[in-house]
Amino acid sequence: MVAALEIRNLHVSVEDRPILRGVNLTVKQGEVHALMGPNGSGKSTLANVLMGHPAYQVTAGQVIFDGEDLLEMEADERSRAGLFLAFQYPVAIPGVTLANFLRQALNARLKAKDPDSKGISIPEFRRLMKAKMDLLQMDHSFAGRYLNDGFSGGEKKRAEILQMATLEPRIAILDETDSGLDIDALRIVSDGVNKLRGPQLGVLVITHYQRILNYIQPEYVHVMLDGQIVESGGPDLALRLEEMGYEWIRARHNPA
């Protein structure tokens, strides 16, 4: 059965300030959606609240993931259920190597399925890491580096997609994965995502700019404004936005 992420009338506040004001959106496995919008419209808030960041309070609405109430789950349960967020600003964790971290993440999945699991063997893990790193044209020495510590912007984004490739989520949210990337890095990251595309993966690409959508082509495009999705359409909507700017959307929805 195809899993779906269904966001229904979601209202979210940060420190009692409403940010999301009734978001409705459904992303299914196998689909690629883009969520566009100006800065401050609530796109990243949506990404973080879906992953379960503790700083956000859901004040109304529901999120159903594969038939389960997502909002009742801790962040780690959401991940193990098949949700993934590529962070806009991945946090550095000194002292924890990328390899050690990914192995623990994989083992947490194996143990959740089978409490007696001994986890992935080290040789098997090494093979898996190398294959996934090659997919993203990452030097193998990356595995021994501390997580995001001293990584360049492009390296951080590649490391996020590496995690996505390794953890094989059912629904992945890419939060401004394109921000700050030069064209070469953008191409590598997008290629990586495209190689993972398929009937098992649903993707929600959150972006301010249309550019990444030239590489990761969506079937659906949504526009967020002031905490609500105000327009939905096909890929042509992104092109119109690029041409006419967000003011065009704003004028349509907040006539002065």
Place this chain on the structure above:
Amino acid sequence: MVVAKQRRRTSAPAAPGYTLEDVKALSAAHREPAWLAESRVAAWEVYEDLPMPSLSDEDWRRTDYRHIRWSEAETIIQPNGASVAQIPASKLEPLIGDQQAGLLAFVDGQVVQREFSTQMAGQGIIFTDLLTACREYESLVRPNLMTKAVQPTEGKFAALHAALWTHGVFLYVPRNKVAELPFHVVIHNTRPGASLGHVLVVLEENSQATILVDYTSAPTDQHCAYIGATELLVGDAANLQYVGLQDWNRQTYEFSHQRARVGRDGNLDWIVGTMGGRLVKAYMELELDGLGAHGRMSGFFFADGEQLFDHDTQQNHNAPLTVSDLLFKGAAKDSARTVWQGMIKSLPKMQKIDGFQASRNLILSKTARMDGIPGLEIEADDVACSHAATFGTLEEEPVFYLMSRGIHRSDAELMVIDGFFDELLQRIPFERVRERLQAAMEAKIIGM
């Protein structure tokens, strides 16, 4: 900001109830050579002239030990049927490599296991308990025992130790000899009371050794005291790796003086792990005496419950071109308290010295308190000396990040704390020592 100095009204700490008769009785029971018995009596006189340190002394103002019940803690532990079987087996396994040059194990101050490679002995290397060494190697012990590194005059507890030390270790490596395999010392107490242990390491010119000393004691509900001294004498161009791991029971009050002297082009890698005890006051002083001497000090500590750890370090650059590098990393949870105060000093005109110290503190509860007080006293101008102290809590962002990849909160927290210590653990070149420290740390974290 101006901080008004407050006069504290404090009652002076009580002293243990020892007398000169105890000192003499100890010497007699040990059948000690006269020079040693005399040095104990001389130290006793120093002891009697010194006051008990109190909160009005600068280096004791954060460490109040007045709750020690000397009536229990002063009783010198008497071995009774001590045997190696009383030591947890895991403590006897080599911690450095698979083989060791020697093992010396004490239970309640009595030697219960003595292993020493004949090949090493054939090279003139000596590895034995300190009392035996005092009897058999007077010419090597007497000039070095509490004369060059730790001296009775430097404090009440140093003097008390010199007067009443109960047991100890002597490692001697002659000139140009290399002990490739490590030495392992296990000091374990099964009974409550006082023990006064001594470590004396003498490395002659261009020699090399690695030694690990492991301190443990069985749980008890009575107060215990450990009044220790560690003396590391590293000769010219000699190379010493010293690891001290302390995991006393929770009723132990440790007062220890540890000092190393490093000669010209000598090198010392000094590692300590502090996990146990009720209260620890440890002076650790590095004297870089010879041109180009190099010393590295790495401290790992984790305090929980009601523990108080006070590490007082000094890096003294007594010669030009000396290099010191100190890193102390620790955590505190529950209502534990930790103090690290460090000082880098140089004598005048000691140019081209390079001294560094960093104290990194991770505070894991609202009721824990950690102090880190770096200090520099440099009387030369062509130097590179710096210090840093940082304090942080367990942050939610990294924990959330790890959780977002499917890792349980408790494992995520453990990973972040592990990560904090990694920089320190990377300085320890012995895998099993790292594992031991990690396991002790994880046990404390899980006890949250």
